[in-house]
Amino acid sequence: MHMSAPRWGVKVREERGDVPGWVLVTVMTAGLVVAVWSVADGQLKSVLTSALRSVSQP
Secondary structure (H helix, E strand, C coil): CCCCCCCCCCCCCCCCCCHHHHHHHHHHHHHHHHHHHHHHHHHHHHHHHHHHHHHHCC
């Protein structure tokens, strides 16, 4: 099977994507991370420290 690149001036298809959707997903994800982090900062540090200690001890 031989596939060649499209020639200049020939529109393969126009696809703009969903930029506002991706921006919304990114902003909302960042907001959720900040919210969870601010509420559970101490607990997250404790869980991470405990997990790292249990792995590093023989």
